Amino acid sequence: MIKSILVRKSQGSQYIPDLRAANPIGFRGKPVISEAACTNGCNACLAACPSRAIALDPVRIDMGRCVLCGDCELVCPSEKLSFNNDFKLASTDRDALTISSAHPDIDPIKVSEALHKRFGRSLKLRSVSAGGCNGCEMEINALSNVNFDLGRYGIDMVASPRHADGLVLSGPISRNMADALQIAWDAIPEPKLVIAVGACAISGGIFAECNEVDRAFLDKYKPTLYVPGCPTHPLSFISGILDLLGISD
Amino acid sequence: MKTSKAVLIADLRSSPPKSSYELSHRCAERLYAGDHLITLFGRHEKSNRHWGTIVTAVFQTPSGELNIFRGQAEDGKHYPSLTHNYPVAHIFERELWEQTGLQPDGHPWLKPVRFEGERQQRMTDYPFFKVRGREVHEVGVGPIHAGVIEPGHFRFMCLGEKVYHLEIQLGYQHRGVEALLLRRPPMALASTVESICGDSSVAYAWGYCAAVEALSNLPVSLETDLLRGIALEMERIAMHVATLNGLATDVALLQGGGTYGRLRTAIINATQRVCGNRFGRGWLRPGRARGLSEVLRQDLIQTLTAFARDFTEINELMLASLSVKVRFQGTGIVSTKTAQELGLVGVVARASGVEIDTRVQLPGRVYERFPAELITESSGDCWARMKQRMREADASVQWLLKVLGDTALDLSGSAAPETLGKPLAPETLCVSLIEGTRGPVVQVLETSSQGQLLHYKVQDPSLPNWFGLAMAVRDNDISDFPICNKSFDLSYCGNDL
Numbered sequence: 001m002i003k004s005i006l007v008r009k010s011q012g013s014q015y016i017p018d019l020r021a022a023n024p025i026g027f028r029g030k031p032v033i034s035e036a037a038c039t040n041g042c043n044a045c046l047a048a049c050p051s052r053a054i055a056l057d058p059v060r061i062d063m064g065r066c067v068l069c070g071d072c073e074l075v076c077p078s079e080k081l082s083f084n085n086d087f088k089l090a091s092t093d094r095d096a097l098t099i100s101s102a103h104p105d106i107d108p109i110k111v112s113e114a115l116h117k118r119f120g121r122s123l124k125l126r127s128v129s130a131g132g133c134n135g136c137e138m139e140i141n142a143l144s145n146v147n148f149d150l151g152r153y154g155i156d157m158v159a160s161p162r163h164a165d166g167l168v169l170s171g172p173i174s175r176n177m178a179d180a181l182q183i184a185w186d187a188i189p190e191p192k193l194v195i196a197v198g199a200c201a202i203s204g205g206i207f208a209e210c211n212e213v214d215r216a217f218l219d220k221y222k223p224t225l226y227v228p229g230c231p232t233h234p235l236s237f238i239s240g241i242l243d244l245l246g247i248s249d
Numbered sequence: 250m251k252t253s254k255a256v257l258i259a260d261l262r263s264s265p266p267k268s269s270y271e272l273s274h275r276c277a278e279r280l281y282a283g284d285h286l287i288t289l290f291g292r293h294e295k296s297n298r299h300w301g302t303i304v305t306a307v308f309q310t311p312s313g314e315l316n317i318f319r320g321q322a323e324d325g326k327h328y329p330s331l332t333h334n335y336p337v338a339h340i341f342e343r344e345l346w347e348q349t350g351l352q353p354d355g356h357p358w359l360k361p362v363r364f365e366g367e368r369q370q371r372m373t374d375y376p377f378f379k380v381r382g383r384e385v386h387e388v389g390v391g392p393i394h395a396g397v398i399e400p401g402h403f404r405f406m407c408l409g410e411k412v413y414h415l416e417i418q419l420g421y422q423h424r425g426v427e428a429l430l431l432r433r434p435p436m437a438l439a440s441t442v443e444s445i446c447g448d449s450s451v452a453y454a455w456g457y458c459a460a461v462e463a464l465s466n467l468p469v470s471l472e473t474d475l476l477r478g479i480a481l482e483m484e485r486i487a488m489h490v491a492t493l494n495g496l497a498t499d500v501a502l503l504q505g506g507g508t509y510g511r512l513r514t515a516i517i518n519a520t521q522r523v524c525g526n527r528f529g530r531g532w533l534r535p536g537r538a539r540g541l542s543e544v545l546r547q548d549l550i551q552t553l554t555a556f557a558r559d560f561t562e563i564n565e566l567m568l569a570s571l572s573v574k575v576r577f578q579g580t581g582i583v584s585t586k587t588a589q590e591l592g593l594v595g596v597v598a599r600a601s602g603v604e605i606d607t608r609v610q611l612p613g614r615v616y617e618r619f620p621a622e623l624i625t626e627s628s629g630d631c632w633a634r635m636k637q638r639m640r641e642a643d644a645s646v647q648w649l650l651k652v653l654g655d656t657a658l659d660l661s662g663s664a665a666p667e668t669l670g671k672p673l674a675p676e677t678l679c680v681s682l683i684e685g686t687r688g689p690v691v692q693v694l695e696t697s698s699q700g701q702l703l704h705y706k707v708q709d710p711s712l713p714n715w716f717g718l719a720m721a722v723r724d725n726d727i728s729d730f731p732i733c734n735k736s737f738d739l740s741y742c743g744n745d746l
Contacts (some may be wrong), residue, residue, distance in 0.1 A: 004504055007566050011504075011559060014511040024518070028525030050433070050440035069440040070531045083525070127397040131424040133742050134399055135447030135528055138491065141397045145510035159395035174424045174745075175369045177400055180392045206444050209432070212369065212425035231447060231528065 014146045018249055019238045023085070027233060028068050030086035031061045033101045036078045045072035045081060051199060051206050060100035063089055064202040067230035089228040090240025094202070097226060111246035115224075118191065119165055120245050122154040125195070126164035126188060130181050131213065132171030135231030136198040140168060142234045150238060153247050161187035169223070170232075172200040172207040175214045182217060193224040195241070198232045205230060255611040255682040256459045257315045261695075262676050264319065266303055269328040269351065272320025276306050279316070280335045284308040285605070286592055287315070287682070288691050289341035291349040292704045300324045302349040305693065305706075307680055313610035315680060322351055330356040337592030340713055362712075363420035363745045372402075378416050380406035385413070388727060392421045399741035403730070410726045415719045422745035430705040435461055435673060435694075436535050443530045446709055446743035448491075451477075451484040452685030453707075454533040456692045460681040461535050464673040464694060469536060471614055472659055475652060476538035478615040479549075479660075480520070480529050481683070482645040487516045488686035489596075489642040490560075492738040496635055497567060499732050500576045508563040512556055519552040540662015541653075550653050557646050564639045577632035581721035581733035584629055593717045595688015595710045597737055600637040601629035607684035619652050621684075631729075634736035675700040687711060687740065709743025 016022050038059065045054050049072055053065035059080060061072075073081045089106055091097050096107045129137050143150040144157060158164050161184045173181065185192075196218070199205030207213055225244055227237050241247075267275070280286060287307040294303060304320040322328065330353035331338035340362065342353040347361045347368070360375050361368050368374075377387070385408055392400035400421040406414045426445050430438055442457040443450040455477045462469055490513040497505025517527040524532035524539045532539050541549065567573055583593070588601035598605055608621035624640045626633035652658070673696045682689045688710030695704040718737045722730055 003566060003569070007504055007508070007562055010562060011508050011511075014507075014514075024521065026522035026525055027527075028531065048437065050437065067440055067444070068526065068530075069443075070525060071440065071534075128393060129397075129399045129422070131422050131742075132399065133444045133447030134740065135444070135450075137397055137399060138448055139527075142510075142514070145514065146507045147511055147514050157397050171422070172424055174422055176364055176372070176421045176423050176745075177392065179370065180400065180421065184393055206441050207424045207429065210425040210429055212365075212423055230444070230530070233527070 015149050016147055019148065019235060020242065020249070022235055024087060024233065024235060025085065027085040027087060028070050028083045029233070029236075030084055030089060030106075031066070031099050032082045032084055032104065033059050033061065033099060034080050034082075035101050036080040038080060039077050042077060044075040044077065048072050048075045051203075051208065058100055058102070060098050062203070063097040063099060063106065063228040064094060064226060065199055065205065065208070066228065067199050067205060069230070087233050087235040088239050089236045090243070091226050092224060092244065094226055097202070097228060109240060109243040112244055113246070115193075115244060116246035120247060123166065123241070123245065124156055124158045124164050125166050125168045126161045126184060127157055127168040127170065128181055128184050130169065130171040130177035131174030131207065132198070132200060136170035136200070136229070139231045139234050140170065140197065140237070143237060148234045148238060153242065155241060161185075162189065164188050164192070166193040166195060166224075168195045168197055169201045170197045172204045172210070172213045173215050173217055175212050178214045178217065185217070185221065194221050195225045195227065196223040197227045197237065199228060199230045202226050202228060254613045255607055256463045256613075257317070257680045258463050258674070259317050259678045260676065261319070261678055266319035266321040269302075269304060269320045269322035269326060272304055272306065272318055273328045273331060275318050276331055276338070277334065279308045280331065280337065284310050284316070286335075286337050286341070287680075287689070288693065288706070288708050289338060289345060290693070290706050290708075291345045291351055292695070293349045302351045304345065304351070305678065307693070309610070315611070317678060317680065324350060327352045327354045329354050332356050336590050337713070340716065344712075361420065363423045365420075365423060369423070372418065372420070377404045377418070378406070378414060380413050382408070384408055401741050405727055405730070407727055410728065412722045412725055412727050412730070415722050415730075417715050417719055419715070419741060419744050422742040424746075426746040427705055427707055430707070431702055435702045436465070439534050440530070445707055445746065446740045447528060448488055448740070449484065449685040449687065449690065449743065451480045451529040451533065452683045452690045453692075454529075455481060456681040456683040456690050458533050458535050459683070460679045460692055460694050461673070463681070464677060464679050464696065465671040466674070467536050467671065470663055471618070473538045473663055474613070474615050475618070475658065476540060476660060476662065477533055478619070479541075479649060479652060480524070480532045480538070481685070482649050483516060483520050484529055485686045486642045486645045487513050487520070489638040490516065492638055492735065493567070493635065495735040495738065496732065499735050500573055502567060502570055502573060505563060505567050508559065512560055512563070515552055515556055519549055522548060537663055541660045546653055546660060550650065553646050553649055553653075557643070560642065560646070568636070574632070576729070576732060577635055578630060580631045580729050581725055581736060582628070582630045583717055583721050587720055588629065588717065591716055591720065592713050594713055595684070596637055596641060596686070597634060597714050597717055598688070599624060600626045600633040602627045607682045607689045611682060619648060621648060631732050631736040672700040673702070685710065687738070688714065707746055709740050711739035711744045714739055715744060
């Protein structure tokens, strides 16, 4: 007992006081697309992108597809592309996830009064991985560690869908998980919402073209929040959900 | 072919494949002689207007030497199953049959590994193993589990609280990785490979880079490879600590859960400072690796030194806790003999006293310059697997401090190579092994006569190890399953591909 207290004392307090003001050093987050002109006929970034996130004329990056690998930055001969460590990447609007030099930021999330009233003090979420690589899943787990401690806002991951207000979906939705995902969703009582976490869940990501993926679930149920990343950084999830629910510090 | 490197290149033109019967005989010989079966898999192809299967087997002798054997069979052919005499082959033969249709005669439990292709969503067509008896009951868990974890189905056959047998049915994460890897240019697969098993991105990326570099004769400096070693050992620490976090949480040792959680944060945030991503994505690419500035080198040394102190403190608390001892000691035992018979690999095998570690047997120039220590435990229970992870994470810290402290090395990284466009060697097979957190990540690439990628075989160490978990819980209480499962901490997506 005394030993445990001593360990606790020496380990100190580890939580991040203001999560939205955190500075994840080095994080390759939001793309920055400069005004620099492309070399004539160059499509190096397009060829380097593993998830078809880039379109040309003008150059734009769909954060719903982008896996943040940074390979486009490395091949661009005109230094048009770079990334900064801005983690505020989430959006309630799928179309607003596309970044270009004319639209350099993802639009700030508008607080939903209805969601604030209903879930602003308590939101319980059931995570379902459907073909995920365990990257997003580990970052969702990290939300409840002592650093991020999302539970301080009344937002928790729960075991039973019966106890949940929403579904956190990760992975591109493998065919072999499609039925189980539907069953879990059906077990969540109304009112309920879907949060799509990571490029795979939002667009299929790297696996978008695989025959083994079946995305019909998302045709039926539109996510309330899209959180880009590969995997999603915990801070992207946290800032997105706090903004959506109108939770201030 | 003898090699101290974990990459083996074989020119296929010099040795045409034997018949599947001969190959089966050859494999049995090697297994009888005590060689370790690294992998056995097939590629379905049409040649001379007939469909057939080319089978590849890779063995490792006790001294570490890798050997490749190839066989072929037309569709509809059978061969005598190896599993009956050598259980180590069971999962490979199941996968071979699932992927190519080649039938092993006498296999005791021929069931799909991951329900691919036409078998997708047809899991109910294949019943579970049945234990008969009036008092026997079954418990089904999954595919969705209580925590934030990947899906898989566990079917327990129990008598009261005691587990007689556990059948583990996976495949839910199957998203067609192997087929996808053939759709993009071979030098542009890094991001895809990093997403095969996202918690082992570095191990996969290194194995992939080593393979395509060998196939395209792309030279890489020792410093580049050392940077890859640094990335890998950082990943190994982070993942071992994640498992320890889970183990502490599963027995309600909250101080352990809290501390391991934030210690992992310190390591993966340092990885992010080097390469932009907490899981090491983007650190390794064919021909290069992101370098360390002097500031980053000092940063890593400081991070690891601070980590080591706190890690020791929390490990001591965990090892001294009576509730941890009571739950872990004698629970989920896998004997050395069972581990060897089942061909278990990596940290799980070493915790059962099996002396295998790719970094020691096939050190390559990275681990020849800075040797990795072979660590084993003997008791094979949850306690041994916990201690094994503590010791391996400690050893990784010491290894890193040694490399980072060697001021004679220039780890600032090299510029990207001028060309990556060199064609791959034609009709060549390349086997690459990297010892990730769980064990050896095996990747086998085969090229066509035009130098195109013909087959990309991926094998996570979890594939042979899942059956080890099933054996570990036999005769244990079903309530101890969570700690047994966590002590193995195997990958679902790596298995399901």
